[in-house]
Amino acid sequence: MFHTRNIAKGVNVHVNETTQFKTINFSVKFKDKLTKEKASARSILANVLQHSNEVYPSHTALRMVLDDLYGTSLYIDSTKRGNEHIVSLNVETVNDQYLSEEGVLEKVMNLMYIVLFKPNLENGLFKESVFTREKNAVKQRIESIFDEKTRYAQQRMLDLALPDHPASIPANGTIEEVEKVTNQQLMDEYRAMLETNEVEIYAVGDIQSETIASFIEDYFHFKDREKAIDAPALELTKPKQPRVAEYEDMKQGKLHMTFFSPVTFKDEKFPVMQLMNGVLGGYAHSKLFVNIREKESMAYYVSSSYASQFGLLFILAGIDSKLEEKAVTLILEQVEEMKKGNITDVELDQTKALLTNQLKEALDSARGQIDIYDQYTELFDPFEPEQMINQWREVTKEQLAEVAQKLSLEMTYFLSGKEDEPNE
Structure with missing residues (x-):
């Protein structure tokens, strides 16, 4: 799928030469240890680098050059995975072999270089007006979660159940830590990102890997960096309060x-x-949805999700505030059904088919290929999709029951209206 070439210690270029797409996609991923402080600073940094640089000091100026490059898209985001924080420069551009004009790819590579290595500085720091603006933008993004009550409730539960654990650290950091970030600290974080972070560079399109690697080596002069010390296992500590x-x-x-x-x-x-x-x-065919939402008609929504990096399984339900006890009972009944192995052929076969289809659909996009490879290469080197599909195909009901039996409920969090608050 991807061919990998090491261009410096801790810096790898992964290229998928494919005629599947008419465009060329890039992703430059900077990986560092996840902490509240780093997540907060790096989220601001992603904003600052995306919206302003030395050559194109305004978002409008950058937008104009992207339009001139046949509608090239460019954005920088910050995410987390396990105990890693990842800042990614993502670019999609037309493949100039389909154009009468040549050299578009080289212009795009030069623009990526400018965005990463030519920031908009003032007296050795980021331009103060840009720094302040983007710092406020990150604060507003974090604050907006309060208006999305499902996300807010999930974050509150994580804060309470696993304080200071990577699972509870938001990818954008926290309001408190964002407010503490100074311009000098942001500059220090920027230099550390370029000089010490593990860097994984991805390219997908109808382009030779030697050509891409050559462009990257010409424009991005990444030096050797020490491999980060393997972090210890992410141990889970029992929450102080079960509810x-x-x-x-x-x-x-x-x-x-x-x-x-x-x-x-x-x-x-x-x-x-x-x-x-x-x-x-x-x-939609799962036990929780069928038995609680459809049969009992007592949940506006109900689902489970698996945070595999941490060994966490979450169950979320939107319910009438008076039905908490009944909902918990019904949910635990379905978990018990899993533990007993009371699983139908239809439930298992449909789940295998849907997981397989999700993987294949993700691979229909260049961005999906990059994201999946970047994650699953930790399991298989090199990663091929059929490896995962074959593993799913072999799973039995007995194996599902075995892993379900090891689930332990550690916290129940319920957020409801103030009218339900008990009088003191």
């Missing part, structure tokens, strides 16, 4: 449940756990 209820101005109750699992991403039973989650609550 927490909180109240906000809202109508619908938000029920969130956290289960611990010993099965994580690199475990050999990871594919089994993926299927177990799918049968339990991952899809």
